[in-house]
Amino acid sequence: MREVFFYLFAFLSVVFAVVSVTHRNVIKGGLSLLASFVALGAVYFTAGAEFIGIVQVIVYGGAIVVLYLFTLMTMDLKNFGKEPLRTISLAAGGAISLFLLFSILYAGYRFYGGSIPATVSGAKELALPLFYRFLLPFEVVSVLLLVATVGAVAVGRREE
Amino acid sequence: MIENLLSMAFIIGLMLVAVPPITYLERKVLGHMQQRPGPMVVGFHGILQPLADAIKLIFKEDIIPKGADRLLFMFAPSFSVFAALLAASVVPIGFIQAVPMKSALLFVMAMSAISIYALILAGYSSNDKYSFLAGMRAAAQVLGYELPLGFAIMAAVILYGSFDFNRIVEWQSQHGWGILYQPLAFLLFLFVMAAEVGRPPFDLPEGESELVGGFHTEYSGMRFAAFFFGEYINIIVLSLVVSLLFLGGWSGPLADKYPALGVLYHLGKAAFFIFLTFWLRATFPRYRFDQMLSIMWKILLPISILNLFVVAAEALFVG
DSSP, X not given: OHHHHHHHHHHHHHHHHHHHHHOXXXXXXXXXXXXXXXXXXXXXXXTTOHHHHHHHXXXXXXXXXXXXXXXXXXXXXXXXXXXXXXXXXXXXXXXXXXXXXXXXXXXXXXXXXXXXXXXXXXXXXXXXXXXXXXXXXXXXXXXXXXXXXXXXXXHHHTTO | OHHHHHHHHHHHHHHHHHHHHHHHXXXXXXXXXXXXXXXXXXXXXXTTHHHHHHHHXXXXXXXOOTTSOHHHHHHHHHHXXXXXXXXXXXXOBTTBOSSOOTTHHHHHHHHHHHTHHHHHHHHHHTTOHHHHHHHHHHHHHHHHHHHHHHHHHHHHHHHHTOSXXXXXXXXXXXXXXXXXXXHHHHHHHHHHHHXXXXXXXXXXXXXXXXXXXXXXXXXXXXXXXXXXXXXXXXXXXXXXXXXXXXXXXXXXXXXXXXXXXXXXXXXXXXXXXXXXXXXXXXXXXXXXXXXXXXXXXXXXXXXXXXXXXXXXXXXXXXX
């Protein structure tokens, strides 16, 4: 039963991700991105990681996609025409995606058969490694995010 | 299993049945607060008014405007009810809980965050200026209230040490109601809750005086009613959550001996908060768009962050 839902939501997530990249209408693209994120959250649920699944929906569904949609809605979207396909960018993008696909498949193959411990689900199990074992990398990442935020504000203010 | 199904039926039934009387009570309360009688014509003191409304809405012509995005236009109202009912499914009422879940509080927050898409979708798909503006307002409103709401809830979670409503109520029956420890978080939650359910003074996406009907300008009949079902179910759910978080939920005298009494206590506490939303609506005028954003970002957000430090110290001593 669990596997059925796992594959169902995994499939939905991939389908919506493809739609979000290929759809002509950006708002609908944003919506299918949302659907993809929510389906991914459901995938976490089926894997027993309830907490991460919910946080996925809150952070991506509740905040990030809303921000995307808000920005997209402020733009004039009528003149969103067809982009001409260029061979060089197509080849470069294709090569990078192929490499990514290969490394993800390889990583998945190496983990294959490993069982998921039942205790990954809670907030405690997530917090313990984050604030104990991996405290330094975690803080470094947060400083990095702060730098990005300050940089964005600085760039946005320059026009005055 | 059978218990779960019964609880599920009870909660869905309660949510759907409670909405018409609540709309009646709202109009009555609003009326008396503004020194007018409210609905009086249909039945004794207008008590059958919700029935008349329902009949009118069911038989109204269902209009889908030309140029609207048909699929999204039809999807948006049902999504509003769907998200609200999903949130209701994990909230315990007394001993009745449809879906027991460890992170139930977070799940409620996730579902109410998702429910805003109903408004954004309705605004976008109607292909109408007013609806579109309302959809944008809804998106901006989420970005405003999400952070103070999250921090207010985190304060409660730090104190109780759990996302599980049962553990939260247990903690409070041992140590006393949460409002005694966290008055600030309680007030923050109440204030932000009005924005979350899109009620006055934060009913910007609706904005009758500026945007005709806001996101539901183009809707008619039962699709229009579905938005209201979603909104009122959200109000009920969040009222239940506030009383769980800060007023001890179903705890009260004799509640451990008679669980049914606990259900009544809990519903009574929630009823007070539902009344409070009517009261707010009668008292405050709508905030302007920029006022709403600056209240959320410049006042409530710093207060809620400072409150986190206070609650961390409290949790250390109270444990």
